Amino acid sequence: MADYDLELVKLRKVYPGGTVAVEGFDLRVERGEFISFVGPSGCGKTTTLRMIAGLESISGGDLLIRGQNFTQVPTERRPTSTIFQNYAIFPHMTVRQNIEFGLHVRKVASADVKKRVDSIIDKLQLGDIANAKEGSLSGGQKQRLALARGLVTEPEILLLDEPLGALDANLRKSIQEELKILQRELNITFVFVTHAQSEALSMGDRVVVMNSGKVEQISAPFDLYTRPKSPFVARFIGRNKIIEGQLSEAANGRAVVRTRFGTLSGVPSFDTSTASTDARVLLVAPSEYVDILPAGAPQDGGQTDTVSGQVSAIDAVGQFVYVTVRLDEDLSIRIETHREKIGQRGIEIGGQVDLRWQSERATVVLEAA
Amino acid sequence: MQDVDHLARQSAASIARALAAGQADPVRLTEHCLEKIGQQTSPVFLNVTADRALREAEAAFKRLKAGNPASPLDGVPMAWKDLVDFKGETTTAASDIYRNAAPASDDAPVLANATNAGMIALGKVNLSEFAYSGLGLNPHFGTPLNPHDPVTPRAPGGSSSASAVAVASGLAPCAIGTDTGGSIRIPAAFNGVVGCKSSEGRIPTKGVFALSKTLDTVGPLARSVEDCVLLDMVLRGAVTTPVRRIPAETLRIFVPETVVLDDLEPAVAENFENSLSRLERAGARLTRGPLPEFTEAARLAEEAGSITAAEAYVEHRDLVDGPQAGRIDRRVVARIERGKAMSAADLIRLNRVRAAGMAAIGDRLDGAFMVMPTTPHVAPAIAPLEADDALFHRINLKTLRNTMLGNFFNLPGVALPNGTDAGSMPTSFLLCAIGNDDERLLGAALEVERVLMAAN
Numbered sequence: 004m005a006d007y008d009l010e011l012v013k014l015r016k017v018y019p020g021g022t023v024a025v026e027g028f029d030l031r032v033e034r035g036e037f038i039s040f041v042g043p044s045g046c047g048k049t050t051t052l053r054m055i056a057g058l059e060s061i062s063g064g065d066l067l068i069r070g071q072n073f074t075q076v077p078t079e080r081r082p083t084s085t086i087f088q089n090y091a092i093f094p095h096m097t098v099r100q101n102i103e104f105g106l107h108v109r110k111v112a113s114a115d116v117k118k119r120v121d122s123i124i125d126k127l128q129l130g131d132i133a134n135a136k137e138g139s140l141s142g143g144q145k146q147r148l149a150l151a152r153g154l155v156t157e158p159e160i161l162l163l164d165e166p167l168g169a170l171d172a173n174l175r176k177s178i179q180e181e182l183k184i185l186q187r188e189l190n191i192t193f194v195f196v197t198h199a200q201s202e203a204l205s206m207g208d209r210v211v212v213m214n215s216g217k218v219e220q221i222s223a224p225f226d227l228y229t230r231p232k233s234p235f236v237a238r239f240i241g242r243n244k245i246i247e248g249q250l251s252e253a254a255n256g257r258a259v260v261r262t263r264f265g266t267l268s269g270v271p272s273f274d275t276s277t278a279s280t281d282a283r284v285l286l287v288a289p290s291e292y293v294d295i296l297p298a299g300a301p302q303d304g305g306q307t308d309t310v311s312g313q314v315s316a317i318d319a320v321g322q323f324v325y326v327t328v329r330l331d332e333d334l335s336i337r338i339e340t341h342r343e344k345i346g347q348r349g350i351e352i353g354g355q356v357d358l359r360w361q362s363e364r365a366t367v368v369l370e371a372a
Numbered sequence: 373m374q375d376v377d378h379l380a381r382q383s384a385a386s387i388a389r390a391l392a393a394g395q396a397d398p399v400r401l402t403e404h405c406l407e408k409i410g411q412q413t414s415p416v417f418l419n420v421t422a423d424r425a426l427r428e429a430e431a432a433f434k435r436l437k438a439g440n441p442a443s444p445l446d447g448v449p450m451a452w453k454d455l456v457d458f459k460g461e462t463t464t465a466a467s468d469i470y471r472n473a474a475p476a477s478d479d480a481p482v483l484a485n486a487t488n489a490g491m492i493a494l495g496k497v498n499l500s501e502f503a504y505s506g507l508g509l510n511p512h513f514g515t516p517l518n519p520h521d522p523v524t525p526r527a528p529g530g531s532s533s534a535s536a537v538a539v540a541s542g543l544a545p546c547a548i549g550t551d552t553g554g555s556i557r558i559p560a561a562f563n564g565v566v567g568c569k570s571s572e573g574r575i576p577t578k579g580v581f582a583l584s585k586t587l588d589t590v591g592p593l594a595r596s597v598e599d600c601v602l603l604d605m606v607l608r609g610a611v612t613t614p615v616r617r618i619p620a621e622t623l624r625i626f627v628p629e630t631v632v633l634d635d636l637e638p639a640v641a642e643n644f645e646n647s648l649s650r651l652e653r654a655g656a657r658l659t660r661g662p663l664p665e666f667t668e669a670a671r672l673a674e675e676a677g678s679i680t681a682a683e684a685y686v687e688h689r690d691l692v693d694g695p696q697a698g699r700i701d702r703r704v705v706a707r708i709e710r711g712k713a714m715s716a717a718d719l720i721r722l723n724r725v726r727a728a729g730m731a732a733i734g735d736r737l738d739g740a741f742m743v744m745p746t747t748p749h750v751a752p753a754i755a756p757l758e759a760d761d762a763l764f765h766r767i768n769l770k771t772l773r774n775t776m777l778g779n780f781f782n783l784p785g786v787a788l789p790n791g792t793d794a795g796s797m798p799t800s801f802l803l804c805a806i807g808n809d810d811e812r813l814l815g816a817a818l819e820v821e822r823v824l825m826a827a828n
Contacts, residue, residue, distance in 0.1 A: 058408075058411060060377075077377055077404055077407075079403050089415075091411060091412050091413070093418060094415060094512075095418040095496070096419055104410060104420055105410060107406070107423055108403055108410060110403075136472070137513075138512075
């Protein structure tokens, strides 16, 4: 058996007009991994998914599933199923008929059809509505039906194209959890496309961030969040605090950055041996690691880097408070903190504050290579 | 994908030739179509008859392997507008009211004919509710999306909306539609495929859900005129076709300058004129002139209403006057209700003008073919139409303006793609003949297609 469930090797998609939709996509996915593709619309994530599904031809590179090359194999001969945002449910067929459809297409023997359909209906709790048609189903039921239809063919890889996009926020949350549990139970590989970075981060074992047809970074969610490797990822993912500057020195896993708010430092995301000093860089500090204190408060807790500014707004949402700190006329930073902390520390609109963090929590990213 | 996907995107006739030559397998092809249907990105198929299709494909495989095809289209998959009875399936006319109606007891004769010819019935596709509107919007099951604009959702055209979308987006090589006011030709135009409206009575309408018993016609949407020629034969249960290509040098073409050239989108006008000059360069003789019968028909439609509205009211009066009317698309109810208000005198006037017009147009053409832009505009964006009923009715009537003249005067017509606008949306060229001249029409259309598709 091959080591990987799914391998993309320099995958490329060029449309007839010459537009390059995907370029140089390399990825290896292990059995049972949950991979999210995320990026702004038009970044190539859905095109890549459709190439894996066989719905788009592959212009260059290779697609391997369990070690076997599927680059030229038509969609119905691939061990994949796709769940679409619109679910592609046939409205005039019952829930059961919709599920059976995939098995008919794959010519499963009819005795087996009933057994497999019954089992998936049971697993996804569709028994009460097995004879209902689409018109009487709720959004969550439609979602489960789409999953049942995708899973009944026992694919090796399930491809999900923004499958939760049509659901309201509450339902979305609960189905996200259901999906994770289902995926662990089945232990099959899920490739999940979304434009919502919070969904990608909460769903994926690893996340692929795409931009303009290229892969920006492939990392576990926590690493992606805390250690971005490019300005695009730093800006796209999470609630990072970003300060522009110029590199003054970089060595031994530490980069020092000159900014208009003073000298700051962080962990370089680039090869320090080749970076030139004076290169334009971003200093990126994840929101969680940035503390807010009244100006000039004594040091504690090993926070090494500080910038100062004036509080311009305080917005409370339940227990949480968002404090906007104006560092200068071009840069304001918004900090999420707790209501109590604001009260205890006497932070109020118009007051001077310090933002502090440990330099090893910050990452330094090259703005232009 | 490349082979079977490539094959699935060819014309029905090319597919049939590959199947008959043993270069492709009808079962593999059918599986591929079904798989693509399972991945449809808008509500095109309402009901997929996968079991039936695969059974038919196996039978076709055996015939073809034995060198004994049932027809020149043996083994070719086809999609059917959900107005046509399939034995054991509900015919819904894309209405919520019929969602759970009793299944049909028999295949409609037109389907039986295609089945006898070895064609594979993939299933039933979406339409404008009751086949009554030219834009193809469906509030119950969703609107099948025009595949030519991946960014802005655009109307598929109607009423055979999903028949055209299925062919244009590669879910089926060909499809069946019906045309009472433009319902084959308009979606063909909006989706860049070929659509053929037959003469009244040419292709059997038994077992086909009626809108207007007088004006309803059945016909194909396909990827070439050759496909339409073969489907015209197969759908009638014929085993040969007398259609002969008419050489361009002997084509006489009349361009009516009344009504049908008014208020065209610039790209439609430009592509139409470009098509005319190509035909002229190829040797066709063009004449332009007024056609007062069109003015009269347009005026009378305003004053007296339409045969379709009168007959649709008779077909559906129990529904639109009953407690269930609220479950029908309000825009469709509004159009049917107009038939209720018509008097016997209105209908008699319409029928007299129609009869006189058919005779006059026959004299005027005297063997020539008539041409016009199929629609005055390309497929419009859906969102504004959904938001504003007045706009919907205005654009709907304008969409139907040219084609409905063909229904009123029983002029069979072939809609042919003739280019695109700057945004890649297709435009269409409509070639018409007088009633019952379908075979000459198809013969001329073969030639017109060749001329329009030839490189400059």
